[in-house]
Amino acid sequence: MGFSFLAPIFFAGLAALAIPIIVHLTHRERKDAIPFPSLMFVRRIPYKTHRRQKIRHWLLFLMRSLAVVLVVAAFARPLMDDDGAAARSFAGAREVVVLLDRSHSMAYGDHWSEALGAARRAISGLGPDDRATLVVFAEQAEAITRSTADRTLLNAALDGVEVGAGVTRYGPAIQLAREIVERSERPRSEVFLVTDFQRSGWDARQAVSLPEGTTLTYVDVSDADASNLAVTGAAVARSRNGGRESAIVSAQVANLSTESLDGIGVALVVDGEPVQTLSASLDAGESAALRFAPFVLPRRPVRAVVRAGEDALPGDNEFRFVVEPNDPISVLIVEPRNASADHSLYLRRAFEIGGQPGFDLDVIRIARLSGEDLDGRALVILNDAPFPGGAIGERLRELVNEGGGLLTILGRRSPPGAWSADGMEFLPVAFGGPLDRSSGGGGTLSYLDYEHPVFELFKTPRSGDFSSARFFRYRRMEGAESARVLARFDDGSAALAEGRRGAGAVLVWATDFENFWNDLAVQPVFLPYVHQLAKYLSGYVEPQLWYRVGNVVDLSDKMVLGGDDADAEAEILVERPSGEPSVLRLTEESRFLQLNEVGFHRVGYVDNDGDRAYVAAANLDPRESDLAAIDPDEMVGAVTSGGDPEARALQAVVLSPEDRERRQNLWWYLLAGAATLLLLETLISNWLSRATPARQKG
Amino acid sequence: MKISSFLDPEVLARIDNLELLARTVVDGFINGLHRSPYLGLSIDFAEYRPYMPGDDIRRIDWRVFGRTDRFYVKEFEADTNTNFVVLLDISRSMDYASHGISKLDYARYLTACLAYFSRQQRDRVGLVTFDEKIVDIVPPSAKHLDVVLHTVDRIQPGGKGELEAPLLKVAEAIKRRSILALVSDLYHDPQEVLRAVSYFKNKGNDILVFHVLDPAEIDFPFDGAAHFQDLESGEKMPVVPELQREEYRALMKAHLDDLTRLLVENRMDYFLFDTSKPLDYALFSYLSRREKLSRSRVR
Numbered sequence: 001m002g003f004s005f006l007a008p009i010f011f012a013g014l015a016a017l018a019i020p021i022i023v024h025l026t027h028r029e030r031k032d033a034i035p036f037p038s039l040m041f042v043r044r045i046p047y048k049t050h051r052r053q054k055i056r057h058w059l060l061f062l063m064r065s066l067a068v069v070l071v072v073a074a075f076a077r078p079l080m081d082d083d084g085a086a087a088r089s090f091a092g093a094r095e096v097v098v099l100l101d102r103s104h105s106m107a108y109g110d111h112w113s114e115a116l117g118a119a120r121r122a123i124s125g126l127g128p129d130d131r132a133t134l135v136v137f138a139e140q141a142e143a144i145t146r147s148t149a150d151r152t153l154l155n156a157a158l159d160g161v162e163v164g165a166g167v168t169r170y171g172p173a174i175q176l177a178r179e180i181v182e183r184s185e186r187p188r189s190e191v192f193l194v195t196d197f198q199r200s201g202w203d204a205r206q207a208v209s210l211p212e213g214t215t216l217t218y219v220d221v222s223d224a225d226a227s228n229l230a231v232t233g234a235a236v237a238r239s240r241n242g243g244r245e246s247a248i249v250s251a252q253v254a255n256l257s258t259e260s261l262d263g264i265g266v267a268l269v270v271d272g273e274p275v276q277t278l279s280a281s282l283d284a285g286e287s288a289a290l291r292f293a294p295f296v297l298p299r300r301p302v303r304a305v306v307r308a309g310e311d312a313l314p315g316d317n318e319f320r321f322v323v324e325p326n327d328p329i330s331v332l333i334v335e336p337r338n339a340s341a342d343h344s345l346y347l348r349r350a351f352e353i354g355g356q357p358g359f360d361l362d363v364i365r366i367a368r369l370s371g372e373d374l375d376g377r378a379l380v381i382l383n384d385a386p387f388p389g390g391a392i393g394e395r396l397r398e399l400v401n402e403g404g405g406l407l408t409i410l411g412r413r414s415p416p417g418a419w420s421a422d423g424m425e426f427l428p429v430a431f432g433g434p435l436d437r438s439s440g441g442g443g444t445l446s447y448l449d450y451e452h453p454v455f456e457l458f459k460t461p462r463s464g465d466f467s468s469a470r471f472f473r474y475r476r477m478e479g480a481e482s483a484r485v486l487a488r489f490d491d492g493s494a495a496l497a498e499g500r501r502g503a504g505a506v507l508v509w510a511t512d513f514e515n516f517w518n519d520l521a522v523q524p525v526f527l528p529y530v531h532q533l534a535k536y537l538s539g540y541v542e543p544q545l546w547y548r549v550g551n552v553v554d555l556s557d558k559m560v561l562g563g564d565d566a567d568a569e570a571e572i573l574v575e576r577p578s579g580e581p582s583v584l585r586l587t588e589e590s591r592f593l594q595l596n597e598v599g600f601h602r603v604g605y606v607d608n609d610g611d612r613a614y615v616a617a618a619n620l621d622p623r624e625s626d627l628a629a630i631d632p633d634e635m636v637g638a639v640t641s642g643g644d645p646e647a648r649a650l651q652a653v654v655l656s657p658e659d660r661e662r663r664q665n666l667w668w669y670l671l672a673g674a675a676t677l678l679l680l681e682t683l684i685s686n687w688l689s690r691a692t693p694a695r696q697k698g
Numbered sequence: 699m700k701i702s703s704f705l706d707p708e709v710l711a712r713i714d715n716l717e718l719l720a721r722t723v724v725d726g727f728i729n730g731l732h733r734s735p736y737l738g739l740s741i742d743f744a745e746y747r748p749y750m751p752g753d754d755i756r757r758i759d760w761r762v763f764g765r766t767d768r769f770y771v772k773e774f775e776a777d778t779n780t781n782f783v784v785l786l787d788i789s790r791s792m793d794y795a796s797h798g799i800s801k802l803d804y805a806r807y808l809t810a811c812l813a814y815f816s817r818q819q820r821d822r823v824g825l826v827t828f829d830e831k832i833v834d835i836v837p838p839s840a841k842h843l844d845v846v847l848h849t850v851d852r853i854q855p856g857g858k859g860e861l862e863a864p865l866l867k868v869a870e871a872i873k874r875r876s877i878l879a880l881v882s883d884l885y886h887d888p889q890e891v892l893r894a895v896s897y898f899k900n901k902g903n904d905i906l907v908f909h910v911l912d913p914a915e916i917d918f919p920f921d922g923a924a925h926f927q928d929l930e931s932g933e934k935m936p937v938v939p940e941l942q943r944e945e946y947r948a949l950m951k952a953h954l955d956d957l958t959r960l961l962v963e964n965r966m967d968y969f970l971f972d973t974s975k976p977l978d979y980a981l982f983s984y985l986s987r988r989e990k991l992s993r994s995r996v997r
Contacts, residue, residue: 039933
C-alpha cells in the first residue's frame with residue numbers, strides 16, 4: 001500500500017517547518033516582567049543578548065513541526081493508491097444486512113448484551129459509502145430499518161430491539177437478507193449474522209441461500225456449556241367425586257444440560273397460591289413427568305403455573321396453563337318398550353368411565369319419556385328405540401336443531417315399520433331390514449372417515465383397532481344426498497351416517513351396541529368410540545389448557561366468547577401479560593388474536609361484567625429451550641454459494657484518483673490530527689509557562 | 699493568620715525533643731538556646747571580682763580573704779529573665795515566593811516560634827519590625843508574648859529595605875543587655891550588615907542573624923529571557939537567565955560566604971534559612987549547630 005497526492009505542489013508549504021525551528025531557536029522575551037526581590041546581584045552582571053544555539057522543549061517543537069506537516073499533507077490531497085486500497089475504497093460501497101437473532105434463547109445469560117454489542121460494532125464499522133439494513137428475526141424476520149447509511153438511525157433502531165418470546169428460524173432471516181441484497185445496486189454485499197446458532201432453528205432442507213458473492217460474517221454468542229432447565233408441558237386429568245371436580249396436574253420437566261441436576265424444586269402455583277412443591281433429580285438430557293396431588297377445582301377458570309428451579313434462561317422455567325371446570329355432558333339413553341334390564345349395559349358402563357369430560361347419564365324407556373326428560377340434554381341416544389312421536393318428538397327435533405345431538409342405534413328392535421314417517425324423515429338415511437353376515441364369520445368395518453372428528457382420534461396407527469370387531473347383522477342404509485357416511489362395512493354398506501340438522505347433528509349406527517349383532521362392545525376400541533360419538537354429538541370442545549407463543553386465538557370461537565353468541569362489531573378488551581390493555585373491534589378480519597407474549601392473556605367484552613372473559617395461557621415453544629448449537633461454518637457453508645466477493649468487488653468500474661480521494665477523505669483526518677496537536681501544544685506550553693517560578697505573593 | 703498557626707504543635711514537639719537533648723549536653727534546658735549575659739544571684743558560680751563599695755558584705759567570700767587577704771565578691775550566673783528581641787525585616791523584598799510560602803510568612807513563623815521558645819525560658823519577649831524605618835516596636839516584657847504574636851499577625855509588607863539606620867535607632871533604645879535575633883533577607887553589603895549588628899554587639903548583647911532566602915534567589919532557576927523587576931525599587935532590567943545564572947549564583951555564594959565569615963569572626967551566630975525547607979527542620983538545624991558550638995566551647 002502506498003500514498004499518492006493529487007496536489008503535491010502544496011508540499012512547498014513544508015518550508016513552513018522553518019517557523020517552529022525559528023521559534024525555538026530565537027530569543028523570545030516574556031511580555032510581563034518577572035518580579036524579583038532584589039536586582040542587587042543582577043545589576044552587577046553585564047547584560048548579554050543572545051541567540052539560542054540549541055532547540056529547547058523538544059516535545060513542543062516536534063508537535064508544532066508535525067502539525068505543519070499534517071496541514072501541508074492535507075492540502076496535498078492524499079489518497080491510498082494500491083490495489084488493496086482501491087478494493088477497500090470499493091469495499092466502502094457495501095450493502096450490509098445485520099441479522100440480529102431476538103428469539104427467546106438470546107435471553108440466556110449475557111447473550112443479548114453480547115449480541116447488541118456485536119451489532120453495534122457492525123454498524124460502527126460501516127464505511128462512508130456503505131448502506132445497512134437492520135433485520136431482527138425469531139420465527140419470522142423483520143427489517144426494522146430501511147437500507148440507510150445513517151448510523152444514528154441504525155443505532156436508534158437497535159436501541160429499541162428487545163429479546164422476544166419466539167423460536168429461532170434462520171430460513172426467513174436468510175431469505176429476507178437475500179431479497180435486500182438482490183434489490184441493492186451496491187457492488188458488494190455483506191451479511192452480519194448475530195445469533196446463538198440454535199440447532200433447532202436450522203433446517204438444512206430449507207433451500208435458502210444468499211446471492212453469489214455475498215459475504216456472511218457471523219458472531220456466535222452461544223455458550224458450549226450452557227445449562228438449561230425447562231418445563232416443557234403440563235397435562236390436567238380430572239376426576240369427579242360427589243359432584244366436585246378435582247384436577248391432577250402432571251408437568252414435564254427437562255434437563256437440557258450436559259450435567260445432571262439434583263434436588264430440583266418443582267412447584268405448582270394455582271391462582272398465585274403455592275399448592276405443592278416436588279423435588280426431582282434429572283440426568284443430563286433427561287426429562288421426567290411429575291404428578292402433583294389432586295386439588296379441587298372451583299367453579300371458575302383458574303390460572304396455574306408450574307415453576308422449576310432457576311437458571312440463566314428463566315423464561316422457560318415456568319409453564320402456565322388455565323384449568324376450566326368441566327360440566328359433564330348430559331346424556332339420555334332411550335330404550336325400547338320391551339328392553340331387558342341390561343339392554344344398555346355396555347353403553348352405561350362406557351359413560352360411567354372417564355372424567356374428561358364426565359357424563360351425566362340417564363336411561364329411560366320410551367314409554368315413559370316426556371318432554372321434560374329432554375330438557376338440558378346435550379345428547380339423546382335412541383338405543384334401538386323408535387323416534388318418539390308427537391310433542392316429544394317435536395321437542396327432540398328442537399333439541400337437535402338447537403345444537404344437541406341424536407345417536408340412533410338400529411338393532412333388532414328397530415324394524416323400519418316401528419318408525420313413524422316423521423321420525424324416519426328426521427334421519428339422514430333410510431334403513432331397511434337386517435342383513436345377515438353370520439354365515440361368513442361376520443363382516444368388518446372396512447372404511448372409516450378419519451378426517452371426521454369421531455374417527456380422528458384413531459387416525460394414527462395402533463390407536464384403535466376397529467378391524468377386530470365382527471358384525472354378524474346390521475341394517476342396510478340407503479343414504480340421502482345430504483348424508484355423510486362416516487364408516488362402511490366390508491360389503492360397502494354404510495355403518496355410520498351423519499346428517500346435520502340445524503345446529504346439531506344426527507348419527508345413525510346400523511347395528512347395535514349390545515354385543516348381540518356384533519362384538520364391538522367387547523373390543524377395546526368400544527369405549528373411546530362411544531366417547532368420541534358422545535363428544536362430537538354434544539358439541540363438546542376440549543378446553544385449551546395453554547397455547548404456544550405465536551398461536552392464534554379465534555375470538556369467535558364458542559369456547560372463547562360464546563361462539564354463536566359472540567356479538568359482531570362488539571368491542572373486545574384484551575389484557576396482555578405486559579403493557580396496557582387494548583381494545584379491538586370484533587370483525588371477521590380481526591377476530592384472531594395472536595399471542596405474542598409469554599403469560600396470561602385475558603379477553604372479554606368491554607361492556608361485560610367479566611363473566612364471559614376468556615383467559616389464554618401462552619408458553620414458550622420448548623424447541624427454544626434446547627440451546628444446543630450447530631457448527632456456524634456448517635450454516636455458512638450451506639447459505640453462501642462460495643463465490644469470491646473480493647473478486648466481484650474488483651470487477652467493478654475502476655475509480656478515478658479524484659473519486660478515490662473524495663471517497664477516502666484522508667485530508668479530513670490529517671486536518672483533525674493537526675488541530676488536535678495544536679490544541680495539545682497550547683495546553684502544554686501554557687503549563688510550562690505557568691510552571692516558571694516567578695510569582696509575587698500579594 | 700491565627701496564633702495557633704504560629705504555634706504548630708507538631709513543630710514545637712520536635713523542637714522540644716531537641717531542647718531536651720540540649721539540656722543534657724550543655725547546662726540545662728533554659729540555657730539551651732542562650733546563656734544569660736547577666737550575672738546575679740544563682741546557684742551556679744561564675745567568677746570572683748574585687749569588692750567594691752556598696753556591695754553586700756554578705757557576698758564577700760571569707761575563705762578567699764583568708765588565703766589572699768583581699769576582699770572578693772562571689773558572682774553567679776543568672777538562670778532567668780533576659781530580654782529577647784526579634785528584629786524583623788518586613789521590607790518589600792521579603793514579600794517574595796517562588797513556591798508556596800513567601801519569605802515574609804516564613805519569617806513570621808520563625809519569629810513566632812522564637813518568641814514562644816524564649817517565653818518558655820521565662821525571658822522577656824520583644825519585637826521590632828522595620829523596613830527603611832522602624833515600623834512597630836513591642837518592648838520586651840514577660841507578658842508581651844501575645845502582643846508580639848498579634849503584631850506579627852498584623853504585619854504587612856513594607857517599602858524599601860534599610861538595615862543600618864533602623865537598627866542604630868533600636869540599639870539606642872535598648873538599655874538592658876539582650877539577645878537580639880535579626881530576621882532578614884540581608885540584601886545589603888556584608889560590611890553594612892556587620893556594622894548594623896555591631897551596634898548591639900558592642901553594647902554586650904548577644905546577636906543571632908537569621909538569613910531568610912527563597913530557593914529561587916539562591917539557584918536562579920529562571921528560564922527564558924525576560925525583564926526582571928526589583929520589588930523594592932520597581933526598577934526593570936532585561937535578563938537572560940540562561941546566560942547570567944552562573945554569575946548570579948557565584949555572586950550570591952560570595953555574598954553568603956562573606957556574611958558567614960564576617961559574622962562568625964565577630965562571634966555572632968549566623969544561620970541561612972531556605973523557605974523551601976520546613977520551618978521545624980530549619981529550627982532543628984539551628985539548635986543542632988548551637989549544640990555543637992556549645993560542645994566546642996566547653997572543650
